[in-house]
Amino acid sequence: MPVPSGSVARNPxxxxxIAADLGVPVVxxxxxxxxxxxxxxxxxFAEEPQEAGRRAEHLLGRDLLGHQVRAVLVxxxxxxxxxxxxxxxxxxxxxxxxxxxxxxxxxxxxxxxxQGGMRxxxxxVLSGPNANDLKVLWHSEGVxxxxxxxxxxxxxxxxxxxxxxxLLLLEAxxxxxxxxxxxxxxxxxxxxxxxxLYRQPRLxxxxxxxxxxxxxxxxxxxRLVAEADRADPYRGAAxxxxxxxxxxxxxxxxxxxSLTCYDLLRRFGARPAxxxxxxxxxxxxxxxxxTQAALTVPGVRGALVxxxxxxxxxxxxxxxxxxxxxxxxxLDPERFPVVARVAGVGEARALALAAGVPGLEAYGRDTSLxxxxxxxxxxxxxxx
Amino acid sequence: xxxxxxxxxxxxxxxxxxAQSEMRRMLEYGTKVVAGVVPGRRGAEVAxxxxxxxxxxxxxxxxxxxxxxxxxxxxxxxxxxxxxxxxIRLLMIPTERVPLHDICEILxxxxxxGAKVLGPNSQxxxxxxxxxxxxxxxxxxxxxxxxxxxGVISRSGGMGVEICHLLTKAGIGQxxxxxxxxxxxxxxSFADLLVMFEEDGATEVTVxxxxxxxxxxxxxxxxxxxxxxxxxxxxxxxxQYMEELPSGLRFGHSGAIIEGNRGKPSxxxxxxxxxxxxxxxxxxxIPTLVNEALFRRLPRAD
Numbered sequence: 001m002p003v004p005s006g007s008v009a010r011n012p013x014x015x016x017x018i019a020a021d022l023g024v025p026v027v028x029x030x031x032x033x034x035x036x037x038x039x040x041x042x043x044x045f046a047e048e049p050q051e052a053g054r055r056a057e058h059l060l061g062r063d064l065l066g067h068q069v070r071a072v073l074v075x076x077x078x079x080x081x082x083x084x085x086x087x088x089x090x091x092x093x094x095x096x097x098x099x100x101x102x103x104x105x106x107x108x109x110x111x112x113x114x115q116g117g118m119r120x121x122x123x124x125v126l127s128g129p130n131a132n133d134l135k136v137l138w139h140s141e142g143v144x145x146x147x148x149x150x151x152x153x154x155x156x157x158x159x160x161x162x163x164x165x166x167l168l169l170l171e172a173x174x175x176x177x178x179x180x181x182x183x184x185x186x187x188x189x190x191x192x193x194x195x196x197l198y199r200q201p202r203l204x205x206x207x208x209x210x211x212x213x214x215x216x217x218x219x220x221x222x223r224l225v226a227e228a229d230r231a232d233p234y235r236g237a238a239x240x241x242x243x244x245x246x247x248x249x250x251x252x253x254x255x256x257x258s259l260t261c262y263d264l265l266r267r268f269g270a271r272p273a274x275x276x277x278x279x280x281x282x283x284x285x286x287x288x289x290x291t292q293a294a295l296t297v298p299g300v301r302g303a304l305v306x307x308x309x310x311x312x313x314x315x316x317x318x319x320x321x322x323x324x325x326x327x328x329x330x331l332d333p334e335r336f337p338v339v340a341r342v343a344g345v346g347e348a349r350a351l352a353l354a355a356g357v358p359g360l361e362a363y364g365r366d367t368s369l370x371x372x373x374x375x376x377x378x379x380x381x382x383x384x
Numbered sequence: 385x386x387x388x389x390x391x392x393x394x395x396x397x398x399x400x401x402x403a404q405s406e407m408r409r410m411l412e413y414g415t416k417v418v419a420g421v422v423p424g425r426r427g428a429e430v431a432x433x434x435x436x437x438x439x440x441x442x443x444x445x446x447x448x449x450x451x452x453x454x455x456x457x458x459x460x461x462x463x464x465x466x467x468x469x470x471x472i473r474l475l476m477i478p479t480e481r482v483p484l485h486d487i488c489e490i491l492x493x494x495x496x497x498g499a500k501v502l503g504p505n506s507q508x509x510x511x512x513x514x515x516x517x518x519x520x521x522x523x524x525x526x527x528x529x530x531x532x533x534x535g536v537i538s539r540s541g542g543m544g545v546e547i548c549h550l551l552t553k554a555g556i557g558q559x560x561x562x563x564x565x566x567x568x569x570x571x572x573s574f575a576d577l578l579v580m581f582e583e584d585g586a587t588e589v590t591v592x593x594x595x596x597x598x599x600x601x602x603x604x605x606x607x608x609x610x611x612x613x614x615x616x617x618x619x620x621x622x623x624q625y626m627e628e629l630p631s632g633l634r635f636g637h638s639g640a641i642i643e644g645n646r647g648k649p650s651x652x653x654x655x656x657x658x659x660x661x662x663x664x665x666x667x668x669x670i671p672t673l674v675n676e677a678l679f680r681r682l683p684r685a686d
Contacts, residue, residue: 168484
């Protein structure tokens with residue numbers, strides 16, 4: 001796609017040099033993987049090279065939108081007749097990619113969206129948007145007739161990038177329409193699909209995996225689980241997110257069961273210190289990594305294990321690994337309350353294993369999730 | 385609904401570990417599994433079920449109505465396209481971690497062909513006492529499910545089974561249970577199935593298990609509010625306390641995420657309440673609310 005000329009600087013001197021080489025007024029942009037950089041003060045203008053250096057100095061090392069600025073982009077400042085907004089993302093209701101476009105792009109596009117001022121085009125994922133539909137769309141958004149072909153070409157290019165790189169979102173904003181008849185993409189946001197990274201070698205080194213969450217860099221325990229997960233990508237998916245201020249290790253798997261147990265624990269006054277997920281077919285190593293991580297989050301004083309009735313994963317392994325890891329960590333279930341609700345495949349063995357460990361309370365499918373969560377809360381906060 | 389005891393089922397990827405254990409469960413439940421497909425394994429048999437190289441061959445010999453695709457994520461687009469092109473009109477996709485572009489392609493092809501898709505990340509479906517696609521209920525299916533008047537739709541496989549078990553323990557049976565998955569893009573949705581349950585003679589009340597994230601619950605609430613359906617709906621939306629956490633966190637399922645103001649359980653529950661659905665505050669409340677709804681529908685004795 002056509003972009004302004006410029007390059008990346010990692011220190012102020014480099015920024016000045018790039019500005020001097022360009023020989024024109026420049027824009028200095030903080031390189032962080034987040035949208036709304038302009039609004040957050042991450043995009044600054046400079047008339048001459050020294051000023052570009054000062055702008056870079058101001059931005060480098062700063063914390064912006066949850067990321068540390070390690071580099072800036074110094075590029076030519078392009079005067080625009082019009083700023084356009086163009087995005088492609090999937091829509092759950094249409095079950096198709098949907099293009100949003102506006103002739104009033106730029107930093108204030110958000111308010112424009114809320115006022116319903118966006119054009120919407122539902123596309124076929126197989127054949128892509130129709131060039132003529134795009135032409136009509138841009139025409140109605142005020143793009144000059146002489147520049148329509150060029151604008152459509154850039155839009156189709158953006159679509160191609162969306163498809164080729166398996167993106168969840170491609171947002172080009174602003175696309176600048178210049179006095180000299182050029183159409184230039186001045187900024188863009190891409191959101192990668194982690195599940196498609198295996199076939200996207202160019203994106204692999206750029207994406208922080210396991211970070212589909214906006215809490216800054218991974219903690220040590222989160223990294224441990226992410227590594228175990230990556231080591232064996234097709235034997236179940238293990239995910240682990242640490243939560244602040246929790247008191248309960250949350251060893252509950254199964255998306256909906258976990259959400260429900262989280263709600264129930266909170267309802268009864270306990271607070272999970274992590275969130276996790278583990279999908280069927282998982283390896284013992286992944287479960288061990290998750291168990292170890294959950295039990296070692298600072299502030300944890302008890303654990304909930306298991307979840308809703310399992311139809312296609314064995315729950316006895318949860319208890320087996322739990323006992324092993326608790327032994328390794330020197331945790332005594334009589335002083336560190338553990339309640340397991342292990343229902344479904346492997347239930348009988350899970351209950352038998354737990355019966356051999358004093359203080360490890362385990363229940364099967366005839367005890368509801370609600371009763372199990374209430375029991376743990378009662379043990380964590382005994383009424384005096 | 386969708387399947388019954390006469391539905392002929394194909395299993396793609398029949399030699400895989402999960403496929404074999406789930407096929408055993410389908411057979412135990414009386415489901416007609418007629419053939420399997422694994423490229424290069426033509427002529428083999430798995431538990432007495434013949435294996436073919438292509439879906440086309442299996443269709444020629446056995447005329448299956450539905451296919452369960454036990455196929456790894458990188459191969460699911462090809463496998464689903466093959467099934468759709470061969471004329472199969474119900475696809476159950478249990479696979480997780482499917483690239484979103486591939487899901488979208490599958491759904492577009494299915495839509496053009498008039499085929500229905502369950503999933504991805506579906507645990508299948510059960511018509512109690514008749515048939516099941518997939519292994520929902522594991523080895524306890526006869527204990528967990530029981531025939532009756534309640535349709536159950538769940539974004540979560542585990543909680544769907546849990547809810548059917550709660551209903552059964554309370555003496556309430558199910559007409560059809562469907563696990564729809566919880567992805568950003570999916571085939572049959574709450575809204576689609578609510579309309580199907582409305583037309584299903586065996587169903588009197590529908591239970592939905594919803595979750596944080598996506599707009600599927602809001603779309604379903606819209607179906608109720610607009611009076612496109614008249615049968616009562618009971619819902620539980622999980623993740624109510626997730627709203628206290630920073631937005632942008634993804635909870636297990638790919639669609640389980642609050643982005644900006646979108647996806648909040650409180651908004652979903654409000655939309656359901658406004659439409660007249662009965663909203664449970666815990667799963668254990670569901671059977672009570674279902675009984676209330678069933679009682680209201682009882683014909684008056686004049």
